[in-house]
Amino acid sequence: MSTDSTTTTTDARPRELLQASNVKKHFPLDEGLFDRLFGGDQVVRAVDGVDLTVHAGETVGIVGESGSGKSTLGRTVSRLYEPTDGSIVFDSEHIETYSGRELRPIRRRVQYVFQDPMSALNPRKTVGESVARPLAVHDIADGEEKWERVADLFEEVGLSRSQLDAYPHELSGGQRQRVGLCRALVTEPDLIVFDEPVSALDVTLQAQILNLINRLQREFDLSYLFISHDLTVVRQVCDRIVVMYAGEIVERGTARDIFENPQHPYTRSLLDAIPQVDGGRRSDRKHLGGQPPSATNPPSGCRFHPRCPEFIDGRCSGEQPSLQSVEGDGPDHEAACHWLDPSEGERATHTPPSRAEREIIQESSGD
Structure with missing residues (x-):
């Protein structure tokens, strides 16, 4: 470094x-020709x-x-x-x-x-x-x-x-x-x-x-x-790390910030995927499923919300989060996640909605 x-x-x-x-x-x-002629750019x-x-x-x-x-x-x-x-x-x-x-x-x-x-x-x-x-x-x-x-x-x-x-x-x-x-x-x-x-x-x-x-x-x-x-x-x-998802920055900070205090669920999922010395994976975080979104028609709200294992509610699918400073860390640490507002206690005890419930929330938010 x-x-x-x-x-x-x-x-x-x-x-x-x-x-x-x-x-x-x-x-x-x-x-194709049809799309070019009829406004499909x-x-x-x-x-x-x-x-x-x-x-x-x-x-x-x-x-x-x-x-x-x-x-x-x-x-x-x-x-x-x-x-x-x-x-x-x-x-x-x-x-x-x-x-x-x-x-x-x-x-x-x-x-x-x-x-x-x-x-x-x-x-x-x-x-x-x-x-x-x-x-x-x-x-x-x-x-x-x-x-x-x-x-x-x-x-x-x-x-x-x-x-x-x-x-x-x-x-x-x-x-x-x-x-x-x-x-x-x-x-x-x-x-x-x-x-x-x-x-x-x-x-x-x-x-x-x-x-x-x-x-x-x-x-x-x-x-x-x-x-x-x-x-x-x-x-x-x-020295510093920028985490990108679907064309946007979702978190950035010093190497220590990202590895020791990750705040965005996507960053947590990337860290969870790192193999451990014993051949396993980290057990204290949730597995990331699904596929990255379309780059031509990204989701509304937070672009990560369709895959997010910590999905909260309609705010995730209806409101795009901006990068905010992570309280208690240095000025370099920022994350674009609605989870920065609730307390750590809420985050620790939160149970994400089921797939069916999530679909209803997304439909109601216009996604």
Whole structure:
């Protein structure tokens, strides 16, 4: 985790490197000629009004199930995707409307590491050539200096200079991910977005890559946005954690807040799904069933309410909760749940309505 101490003159915290406000990314859904002619336009609301801040030198994790919008958020704030709406400020510079040449200096300072490094490596070029390419694109170095930089980075991440001439298919998954790290580091960025960087690796290799990621952050004074579905991985590297569901943030806080005092039922369910050392699962929380909602037609009220094991009443299905500070915790801990209002005693003794009762409540609230 980060130990960077660079601060502003008005705040004890490090400066804000990235600030996203009310960011939305909607994808048009082409449902055929009939729908286009008769007003059937629909959009996939992959990210639907998200605020996100990354301070200099820190690691912010984004977690959630597949389809929660976490990867889309990462690609949007790093400007691999054009936002549908909202503001994206990188190092005091609004970049949400940038394109083409305007984005070029941002591309150098914000790098992306994909789950599958093969997707970022040209199979017809050696890995050394792929890593060196950005140095030429951004006019950073050429000739012998370029290759010396690349060779030094290879050694920095645990590769050998002899592997500069290897092709991607000749390397193992762990080695390719190290090459991906080299490719991200070669432009000397300020922010790296990691999108499930260790999910395809076995546990031993995961630990090695995570340790390497932590060390590189300290050595190169980097900020990270770390996307993962695996909370155990996120806990090892993140200072703060954002929990996403159906395109929205449902809870955020420090790693300690999320793991020791989770307030949203969805966060509790994610934690409940973490396997224990003995092969079992946590027994003090309730199992999450059902499927994530439609991204084209999300439920009214709280988007989690159709699956929520702690469903209260018509307020859940009729009123959308906003992020509120969790009483007793630091200012970073917020959750969007109607359970923040009732007392802990009520929460502990509450019995959710039956399926039939829930359907009646949802119908009466217009869902």
